[in-house]
Amino acid sequence: MRNPHxxxxxxxxxxxxLLSICCTALVMFLSACSAGLPVQRESQKVENDMLAVRYxxxxxxxxDSDYLYHDTAGxxxxxxxxxxxxxxxxAEENPLAEVFIFHQKPMSHFLFFFPLRDGEFYYxxxxxxxxxxLYWRDQELSNLDIEVDFYNSFRAESQPGTVSMFFYFxxxxxxxxxxxxxxxxxxxKFTVHDLASGLKDFISDxxxxxxxxxxxxxxxxPYTIGMLGPYTRTIIASPDNLHLSYFDLNSxxxxxxxxxxxxxPAFANRFAQQSFDQLIRDxxxxxxxxxxxxxxxxxxxxxxxxxYESTLNTLNEKTQASLSTIEHCDCADIPEYVLPTxxxxxxxxxxxxxxxxxxxxxxxxxxxxxKE
Amino acid sequence: xKALIAFGSIFMMFVLAxxxxxxxxxxxxxxxxxxxxxxxxxxxxxxxxxxxxxxFNNMSKILDQVLSSxxxxxxxxxxxxxxxxxxxxxxxxxxGSNGYQRVxxxxxxxxxxxxxxxxxxxxxxxxxxxxxxxxxxxxxxxxV
Numbered sequence: 001m002r003n004p005h006x007x008x009x010x011x012x013x014x015x016x017x018l019l020s021i022c023c024t025a026l027v028m029f030l031s032a033c034s035a036g037l038p039v040q041r042e043s044q045k046v047e048n049d050m051l052a053v054r055y056x057x058x059x060x061x062x063x064d065s066d067y068l069y070h071d072t073a074g075x076x077x078x079x080x081x082x083x084x085x086x087x088x089x090x091a092e093e094n095p096l097a098e099v100f101i102f103h104q105k106p107m108s109h110f111l112f113f114f115p116l117r118d119g120e121f122y123y124x125x126x127x128x129x130x131x132x133x134l135y136w137r138d139q140e141l142s143n144l145d146i147e148v149d150f151y152n153s154f155r156a157e158s159q160p161g162t163v164s165m166f167f168y169f170x171x172x173x174x175x176x177x178x179x180x181x182x183x184x185x186x187x188x189k190f191t192v193h194d195l196a197s198g199l200k201d202f203i204s205d206x207x208x209x210x211x212x213x214x215x216x217x218x219x220x221x222p223y224t225i226g227m228l229g230p231y232t233r234t235i236i237a238s239p240d241n242l243h244l245s246y247f248d249l250n251s252x253x254x255x256x257x258x259x260x261x262x263x264x265p266a267f268a269n270r271f272a273q274q275s276f277d278q279l280i281r282d283x284x285x286x287x288x289x290x291x292x293x294x295x296x297x298x299x300x301x302x303x304x305x306x307x308y309e310s311t312l313n314t315l316n317e318k319t320q321a322s323l324s325t326i327e328h329c330d331c332a333d334i335p336e337y338v339l340p341t342x343x344x345x346x347x348x349x350x351x352x353x354x355x356x357x358x359x360x361x362x363x364x365x366x367x368x369x370x371k372e
Numbered sequence: 373x374k375a376l377i378a379f380g381s382i383f384m385m386f387v388l389a390x391x392x393x394x395x396x397x398x399x400x401x402x403x404x405x406x407x408x409x410x411x412x413x414x415x416x417x418x419x420x421x422x423x424x425x426x427x428f429n430n431m432s433k434i435l436d437q438v439l440s441s442x443x444x445x446x447x448x449x450x451x452x453x454x455x456x457x458x459x460x461x462x463x464x465x466x467x468g469s470n471g472y473q474r475v476x477x478x479x480x481x482x483x484x485x486x487x488x489x490x491x492x493x494x495x496x497x498x499x500x501x502x503x504x505x506x507x508x509x510x511x512x513x514x515x516v
Contacts, residue, residue: 356490
């Protein structure tokens with residue numbers, strides 16, 4: 001026979017457990033939706049004992065898409081998580097640097113209905129994490145407004161001789177159309193114009209970045225380099241496909257040693273060489289890393305601008321279905337792009353895919369075009 | 373009992389707070405990675421070729437079934453056909469047809485890696501919708 005008293009106690013206990021779970025859920029929900037969530041912000045505390053900032057490094061890591069890849073042992077990696085870990089390591093190992101990291105994450109929900117913040121910001125100064133905040137990314141435009149606001153409110157006063165670098169990690173940045181770049185916002189557009197607009201705001205005091213690294217597929221096109229060129233002196237990009245293991249960031253460890261001579265172009269070439277060596281070790285697909293001296297490539301860019309833009313206009317009018325059949329190719333394969341200035345200001349590290357139709361292609365001009 | 377159900381529901385809500393893009397692409401990538409692991413697990417070159425061939429054939433069959441299902445949009449159809457053509461190229465290279473030299477026995481392991489890496493390249497599946505990917509995954513589970 002059941003004991004009614006014990007049943008009552010059991011029921012009370014269950015109600016209490018349920019109540020406490022609801023309270024926890026409510027607290028978590030309120031935390032997730034609060035206007036600001038400073039996990040850590042120590043800017044006041046470090047002001048007194050801060051070292052001079054010689055390096056200012058900005059990472060934008062796009063993670064709102066399919067970024068899964070496998071290594072040759074079959075282990076799974078998420079490219080943006082790996083890039084984030086690399087950026088944090090760089091931040092911690094450079095005591096003379098300030099490092100901004102923006103991780104653009106996929107939209108997720110709490111209890112199915114309540115959207116959670118889809119961006120995370122980290123600010124490191126002198127090797128220490130000073131701020132870590134969750135934020136809402138732009139919901140409609142993608143011109144990096146929010147990231148620029150964070151950058152302006154945290155950055156140390158610019159010193160003469162400070163070396164500034166910008167890194168972007170993600171899939172190929174569209175040169176036209178641009179819808180679907182973010183899996184969470186399929187209608188929102190993101191193009192190289194939006195990145196250029198963001199860069200313009202990041203350098204509002206008219207000091208260009210010393211180095212811009214585009215860790216994406218097909219970043220080395222005349223159009224993309226032309227669009228981003230006004231905001232930097234040197235660009236590293238991959239003209240062909242880039243494996244999701246991205247460019248190697250080990251060159252950024254201990255910048256006070258690797259950049260002792262303050263020779264950015266030489267550093268850029270070492271970075272590219274190291275990334276190339278790292279990629280060809282395990283990757284069987286095409287590996288291409290190019291270093292662009294922005295001033296020296298201007299003449300070539302001006303010469304091919306009209307041709308390239310005309311191609312983009314044609315592509316822009318095509319339907320989504322027909323666009324998926326359009327391929328990239330080395331600009332050197334298209335006669336209009338083969339000019340005497342083509343190789344000026346470009347240093348290319350290239351190895352063809354080990355298999356496939358292009359395995360015998362031994363060189364790349366460093367410029368990628370659209371095959372119409 | 374009601375309390376337990378409520379607790380279970382809330383727990384599931386926590387668990388299911390997943391990113392919206394955790395769709396079928398991961399499973400599709402996993403498919404070729406598993407095949408590559410199986411290739412490396414055997415010493416026999418004929419077996420390696422058989423594993424690779426089988427993985428291409430099975431995936432091609434699945435894609436054909438999706439194409440003939442009548443449930444897909446024009447954009448999906450183009451995406452699937454492109455994906456299928458990429459697979460066909462790899463199969464041709466494996467066996468040495470369509471102008472390809474046959475992949476040497478000694479290179480079958482790195483060829484398997486090449487297949488995984490090429491299929492994982494960012495732009496390969498970008499035009500296939502989530503619904504179609506899920507359909508492909510269901511067929512992988514049912515037929516492979």
